[in-house]
Amino acid sequence: MKAFLTRRKSLLVAASAALALTLSACGGGTGGGTNPKPAEKPSFAAGTTMEKIAAAGSIKIGTKFDQPLFGQVGLDNKPVGFDVEIGKLIAAKLGIAADKIEWSETVSANREPFIEQGKVDLVIATYTINDKRKKVVSFAGPYYEAGQALMVNKDNTDITKPEDVKGKKVCSVTGSTPAGTIVEKYGAVLVPAATYSACLEPLRNKQVEAITTDNVILAGLVDKEPDAFKLASEETFTKEPYGIGLKKDDTEFRNWINDQLEAFGKDGSYKKAWADTAGTVIKTAPELPAIDRY
Amino acid sequence: MDAIIESLPLYWNGFLRTLFLSAVSGVIALLAGTLLAAARVSPVAALRGFSMTYVEILRNTPLTIAFFFAAIVLPRLGVKFEQFEVGAIMALSAYTAAFIAEAVRSGVNSVPVGQAEAARSVGMQFGQVLSLIILPQAVRTVIPPLINILIALVKNSSVAGAFFVLELFGYGRQLANSNGDQVMAVLLGVAFFYLLITVPLGILASTVERKVAISR
Numbered sequence: 001m002k003a004f005l006t007r008r009k010s011l012l013v014a015a016s017a018a019l020a021l022t023l024s025a026c027g028g029g030t031g032g033g034t035n036p037k038p039a040e041k042p043s044f045a046a047g048t049t050m051e052k053i054a055a056a057g058s059i060k061i062g063t064k065f066d067q068p069l070f071g072q073v074g075l076d077n078k079p080v081g082f083d084v085e086i087g088k089l090i091a092a093k094l095g096i097a098a099d100k101i102e103w104s105e106t107v108s109a110n111r112e113p114f115i116e117q118g119k120v121d122l123v124i125a126t127y128t129i130n131d132k133r134k135k136v137v138s139f140a141g142p143y144y145e146a147g148q149a150l151m152v153n154k155d156n157t158d159i160t161k162p163e164d165v166k167g168k169k170v171c172s173v174t175g176s177t178p179a180g181t182i183v184e185k186y187g188a189v190l191v192p193a194a195t196y197s198a199c200l201e202p203l204r205n206k207q208v209e210a211i212t213t214d215n216v217i218l219a220g221l222v223d224k225e226p227d228a229f230k231l232a233s234e235e236t237f238t239k240e241p242y243g244i245g246l247k248k249d250d251t252e253f254r255n256w257i258n259d260q261l262e263a264f265g266k267d268g269s270y271k272k273a274w275a276d277t278a279g280t281v282i283k284t285a286p287e288l289p290a291i292d293r294y
Numbered sequence: 295m296d297a298i299i300e301s302l303p304l305y306w307n308g309f310l311r312t313l314f315l316s317a318v319s320g321v322i323a324l325l326a327g328t329l330l331a332a333a334r335v336s337p338v339a340a341l342r343g344f345s346m347t348y349v350e351i352l353r354n355t356p357l358t359i360a361f362f363f364a365a366i367v368l369p370r371l372g373v374k375f376e377q378f379e380v381g382a383i384m385a386l387s388a389y390t391a392a393f394i395a396e397a398v399r400s401g402v403n404s405v406p407v408g409q410a411e412a413a414r415s416v417g418m419q420f421g422q423v424l425s426l427i428i429l430p431q432a433v434r435t436v437i438p439p440l441i442n443i444l445i446a447l448v449k450n451s452s453v454a455g456a457f458f459v460l461e462l463f464g465y466g467r468q469l470a471n472s473n474g475d476q477v478m479a480v481l482l483g484v485a486f487f488y489l490l491i492t493v494p495l496g497i498l499a500s501t502v503e504r505k506v507a508i509s510r
Contacts, residue, residue, distance in 0.1 A: 108467070108470070108471050109467055109470040109471060109477060109481070110477070111474070112474050112475070112477050113477055113478065130474070132472070132473060132474045132475045133474035133475065135474075135475040136474065136475040137474075171458070174455055174456065174460075174463075174464045174467045174468065175464070175466075175467025175468050175470060175471040176471060177471060177472075179468060179471075180468055180471065180472050190460055191378060191458045191460075192455060192456075192458060192459070192460050192464045193456065193457070193458060194456035194457070198366075198456070198457075201366045201369065201370070202369070202378075202458060205369045205370070205374060207369060207374060207378070207458075
């Protein structure tokens with residue numbers, strides 16, 4: 001028994017030492033991206049969502065944690081990417097510093113429920129605006145327009161357009177819009193994966209012929225291994241306008257965000273946000289799309 | 295609700311795929327697991343060692359690692375299969391076999407040792423003792439936990455959705471994405487189809503339990 005106790009003690013010591021190491025390793029990370037300067041004491045009309053959030057001094061934003069260039073969490077546990085930058089810019093306009101944002105992961109399937117249940121104030125997560133979603137949430141934006149594309153092995157010559165994938169195996173992420181489109185519209189055989197990076201192995205092994213998703217994500221993947229993969233074509237075959245999801249019918253908040261987006265487009269912060277994130281890979285800088293004030 | 299009605303064919307596809315994965319993996323795992331359990335109680339030390347090592351490794355690592363190995367590492371090593379289902383079935387059966395082996399072994403241990411001694415003293419060989427005396431008695435104790443393991447297997451098969459096989463959960467995610475206004479309903483639909491497989495298994499378990507209860 002005595003021996004057992006000492007062993008347990010030594011285990012405890014070892015465990016706490018390990019914990020201390022981990023904690024010290026976690027501390028001090030500033031996270032990627034930039035920290036836009038928060039507005040000094042912004043004032044909003046009483047009763048608006050902007051006023052409530054500004055008064056609370058923190059905002060809850062949902063984003064993707066596994067989407068390169070848009071919203072990806074690195075080892076320091078802080079999300080970085082273009083979506084994240086847009087979130088920071090909006091928070092700053094509410095007088096909230098970047099470190100006061102509460103980020104949570106919104107995977108494709110939980111974006112609407114999180115907004116409906118008030119778990120997040122905003123969802124900025126490569127969130128395509130569509131009519132079904134408009135029934136349950138409202139969208140500000142679009143702040144970016146992506147489009148679906150195909151990525152193939154470097155030596156592939158027989159897939160250049162989406163019609164070429166009929167009956168062929170194509171990898172995409174389970175439950176994403178592009179996965180649905182490639183099956184329903186173009187008759188591909190879907191091979192689902194958990195993340196886009198997981199699709200790389202079957203493509204490399206020629207177990208699938210192509211990977212499909214939004215062009216910006218594929219660009220990030222091709223950029224990492226330009227000798228192995230390429231985009232089937234520069235042309236995109238769908239329009240995926242990314243919007244900012246918020247509580248349905250909070251029109252004041254939506255209009256306010258739309259105004260901010262237009263301001264970011266004019267004052268260069270939109271361009272800077274792009275250049276700091278996705279612009280490191282995708283050389284053509286986007287223009288802010290026309291805001292849809294439906 | 296209309297999302298569920300509209301997508302019934304897709305749900306059905308997913309349901310069949312899940313059923314197929316679970317059934318094939320279940321049969322393979324039952325055979326392999328029983329063999330592993332036999333090896334575990336056999337008089338041959340090498341067999342005992344192999345079985346113990348296998349069971350302990352598979353039982354104590356996450357299922358995703360087995361999947362990762364079957365779906366990503368093996369193809370890297372040049373073992374390629376045309377159908378991704380093969381990899382999924384390999385991973386599921388290898389993983390489940392370890393649990394089945396443990397269940398069967400505990401069943402074997404529940405048979406009083408006097409039974410085996412009596413059988414030996416009549417002059418039976420190890421194989422005869424196991425197949426004629428021990429296993430028939432052990433099976434009664436083993437059936438309820440075995441069905442539990444099979445229920446877990448059905449639910450575990452959803453991991454295949456992250457490794458290139460489109461099954462019930464995968465279709466569910468697909469439907470949730472295309473019906474952004476009815477996510478909850480879609481996911482409840484997925485749950486319903488899982489229950490369609492697992493609840494009958496549970497009922498079967500309790501029935502069998504009542505039928506084969508031994509009064510010792």
